[in-house]
Amino acid sequence: MKNYCVYIAGVGGQGVVRTSVIIGLACVKKGVGIVMSEIHGMAQRGGSVPAEMKIGDAYSPIIEQGGTDLLISFEPAESLRAMNKLSKDTVAVVNTRPIVPVTVALGTSMYLDPQAYIDELKTKLKKVVVLDAESIALEAGNVLSLNMVMLGAAAATPGFPLEKEFLVAAMKDNLPARAMDANLRAFDMGFQQATKDLQ
Amino acid sequence: MSDILTAESGSKLYLLGNEAVVRGALENGISVAATYPGTPSSEIGDTFMDVAKDAGMYFEFSANEKVALEVAAAAAASGLRSFVWMKHVGLNVASDSFMSIAYTKIRAGMVVLTADDPSCWSSQNEQDNRWYARLGNTPVLEPSSPQEMHDLMKYAYEISEKSELPVLMRTTTRISHMRGVVTVGPVNVGKRKGEFEKDATRFPILPAIAYVAHKRIIATLAELAKDADASPWNKVYKRGGKLGIITSGPTFNYAMDVVDEYDLKADVLKLTYTYPFPEQTVLNFLKDHETILVAEEVDPIMEKEVLAILGKYGLQRKIYGKLDGTMPMPYEFSPDILKAGISKALGVTLPEKAAATSGLTLPARPPVWCAGCPHRATFYAAKKAVEHLGIKNAVFPADIGCYSLSAAAPYRMGDYCLSMGSSVGLANGIDAATDQKVMAFIGDSTFFHSGMPAVVNAVHGDHKIVIVVLDNRITAMTGGQPNPGMPMNGMGEVAPEISIEQIVKAMGVGFVKTVDPANLAATQAVMEEALQFDGVAAVISKHPCVMIKTEEKSEKSTRQKLIFTVDKEKCDECMVCVTQFSCPAMFIDKDGKVAIDAEQCNGCAVCVQVCPQKAFRVRR
Missing domain, CATH: 3.30.70.20 (Alpha-Beta Plaits)
Structure with a gap:
């Protein structure tokens, strides 16, 4: 099969690695190949944390220039961080809530209106699903389920190779049992929001 | 209990390379494991901490890498299979003893894993530790995936026991932190206790013993060179063509993805057993191909081996690699970098995928201390103390840990750092060489690791320095491992807690005070006293890491x-x-x-x- 390449962008502490692990576990459950690359260590302290993965039969998880099929971005500005790995054929799911780095208050960086980053992405990519994942997670019962809102929305995008049953099974393996109801609700709400948006 | 230990033979697990290697050890008779945490190797220790007690083996977070290596060496000398791992620069710390193990030999398998960090994701340099194999006379294995990190443990122990040498396994960030599907075998943990049988002709490593041993090592390596040539792990992936690509580790993955994606006529020689260098295997590959691309991260080590083989056998081949500028010398590679290198070596232009572009400037997002991090308060109070006393041009050497970020704006206080423990040694030197006031910052774990000798030096040398120990009750930057200052060990058992305050007092430090940086005014006042003290002053700034606390709280409720x-x-x-x-x-x-x-x-x-x-x- 052609490799399906997923790039997950976010900030340390947002659950990027956890989300990518759940996608990978779902691949194992479905029986498709998966390789993934994570960032650990110092970069995780509030820095940009990307994870990249290839679903299929690739040797390396590192995505080529323009090679991303799906971008899952937990933060508006971070969605543009690896622009050279995206192309006009990339589908994106983007969270609207900004995390403004301290460099802005220190005056060494600018953070635009978050909508500016999302608009930029929309002009460059085929399809961009935009959602306020934090509000949806709160509505689902737990703000920590933000990453499952994003995963649910990603699962609704055209071409995403993993069915819900595999993702839910992977969630059950990887998330605490007592938070499962909120996480499943968050996943479903993300899925529905994206489905509506894509119509 | 972790499925790293419990998963049945034949199971397919989705593992980080650093987790897969632990399962590989558990399947191959591991008895003793030791480390000092360091990214990108840290999760190996985290995983052993989860399983060691249930597996019935011994594991410790050692005070530093040298101690960890010595623990593993002594276990292997006592007939138990051992495993020690560290980040690349950790092997510098361990190197003094590492250099002697080949001379004394070992009695059971010993694997030393070095996790190199091309592109300096979490490190002060991108040194290539394959050189250490040549310095220390140890075979090298270079895995390319989590499955290989798992599988190579068996092979490494076999090589180690046959040669009585430790085996160096070299991973990089992209292999240690690669996650993939790993098929596991049956768990087979080794016996818990061996016996150290004395051998006065080997273990005391006196000059006369070393003199004889070196000759033997050379003979052993010559034997191993034949094994490397016969190794099933050095393998040609044939695609048919005049270009041959010689590669190893993560670069193999990039090369294969490019060759397969563009259906290129190029054969790939994957070298996994890379020292002793498999000369005959490479010679045959050179003979079979008109053009050669050598692709390896970081230093052109294999490339120079290839050039030596060409010279030795009088062969003429065009070699593309780092030395002719085809491949970049520094930094990690990627599929795009391999694509460019292979295109040049093949003399073809490969189609480019049109990448998206953006004219927007993004905000810089460097790593920062967490909200509520006690380090921020400590540095704030220290800065205010220096300002309040009107001290000009003070120097602030900082050390390795989250507090290295003191070098960034707005603090700009990490003035000088070389390695683990260097802050206090540098402070000694600044005091000796200048009239500037000097205040060194060192974390609790780093203090135990290698800070202590420099404190002794400061007292004995009568240096007028201030040492601030940032005691956040954990080894934080690597993810939160216990250290000797905590009442817990690597097996999760209760352990004696070592008091930094008592240590510095015993060393003769004349001013020792402990503060809680959450109280800024009190902390600043103590810092000012320390800065005015005529001698070595130590301020222990003690407050638990907020990351650990937050995790505890999120278990209950985020709203508390x-x-x-x-x-x-x-x-x-x-x-x-x-x-x-x-x-x-x-x-x-x-x-x-x-x-x-x-x-x-x-x-x-x-x-x-x-x-x-x-x-x-x-x-x-």
């Missing part, structure tokens, strides 16, 4: 913590908090006043003490 907010009536936009204290939970709101992001605030209450207008208060 105090959260602060800004009284907009009181905020006069002086910006002291954001420009001098700089907490990531603070931001400038649309009205121009400071606001707090409730999701990030960890309730440390230090902002309340920083604000001249007392504008911060608990959110109701």
Whole structure:
């Protein structure tokens, strides 16, 4: 099969690695190949944390220039961080809530209106699903389920190779049992929001 | 219990390379394991901490890498299979003993894993530890995937026991932190106790013993060279063609993805057993191909081996690699870099995928201390103390840990750092070489690791320095491992807690005070006393790492913590908090006043003490 390449962008502490692990576990459950690359260590302290993965039969998880099929971005500005790995054929799911780095208050960086980053992405990519994942997670019962809102929305995008049953099974393996109801609700709400948006 | 230990033979697990290698050890008779945490190797220790007790083996977080290596060497000398791992620069610390193991030999398998960090994701350099194999006379294996990290443990122990040498396994960030499907075998943990049988002809490593041993090592390596040539792990992936690519580790993956994606006529020689260098295997590959591309991260080590083989056998081949500029010399590679290199070697132009572009400038997002991190308060108080005393041009050597970030704005206080433990040694030197006041910053784990000898040096040398120990009760930057200052060991058992305060007092430090940096004024006052002390002064700034605390709290409820907010009536936009204290939970709101992001605030209450207008208060 052609490799399906997923790039997950976010900030340390947002659950990027956890989300990518759940996608990978779902691949194992479905029986498709998966390789993934994570960032650990110092970069995780509030820095940009990307994870990249290839679903299929690739040797390396590192995505080529323009090679991303799906971008899952937990933060508006971070969605543009690896622009050279995206192309006009990339589908994106983007969270609207900004995390403004301290460099802005220190005056060494600018953070635009978050909508500016999302608009930029929309002009460059085929399809961009935009959602306020934090509000949806709160509505689902737990703000920590933000990453499952994003995963649910990603699962609704055209071409995403993993069915819900595999993702839910992977969630059950990887998330605490007592938070499962909120996480499943968050996943479903993300899925529905994206489905509506894509119509 | 972790499925790293419990998963049945034949199971397919989804594992990080650093987890897969632990399962590989558990399947192959491991008895003793030791490490000092360091990214990108840290998760190996985290995983052993989860399983060691249940597996019935011994594991420790050692005080530093040298001790860890010595623990593993002694176990292997006592007939037990051992495993020790560290980040690349950790092997520098361990190198003194590492160099002698080949001379003394071992009695059971010993694997030394070095996790190199091309592109310096979490490190002070990108040194290539394959050189250490040549210095230390040890075979090298280079895995390319989590499955290989798992599988190579068996092979490594076999090589080690046959040669009586330790085996160096070299991973990189992209292999240690690669996650993939791993098919596991049956667990087979080794016996818990061996016996050290004395052998006066080997283990005391006196000059006369070493003199004889070196000759034997050379013979052993010559034997191993034949094994490397016969190794099933050195393998040609045939695609048919005149170009041959010689590669190893993560670069193999990039090469294969490019060759397969563009259906290129190029054969790939994957070298896994790379020292002793498999000369005959490579010679045959050279003979079969007109053009050669050598692709390896970081130093052109294999490339020079290839050139030596060409010279030795009088062969003429065009070699593309780092030395002719085809491949970049520094930094990690990627599929795109391999694509460019292979295109050049093949003399073809491969189709480019049109990448998206953006003219927008993105905000810089460097790593920062967490909201509520005690380091921020410590440095704030120290800076205020120096300013209040009117000390000009003070030097602040900092060390390796989260507090290395003191070098960034707005603190700009990590003036000089070389390696683990270097802050205090550098402070000794600044005091000897200049008239500048010097204040060294070192973490609790780093103090135990290698800071202590420099404190002894400062006392004995009568250096007038201030040493601030940032005791956050954990080895934080690598993810939160126990250290000797904590009442817990690597097996999760209760262990004696070593007091930093008592150590520095025993060393003869004349001024020793412990503060809680959450109290800024009290901390600043003690810092000022220390700065005025005529001798070596130590301030132990003790407050638990907020990351560990937050994790504990999130287990119960995220809503239990105090959260602060800004009284907009009181905020006069002086910006002291954001420009001098700089907490990531603070931001400038649309009205121009400071606001707090409730999701990030960890309730440390230090902002309340920083604000001249007392504008911060608990959110109701």
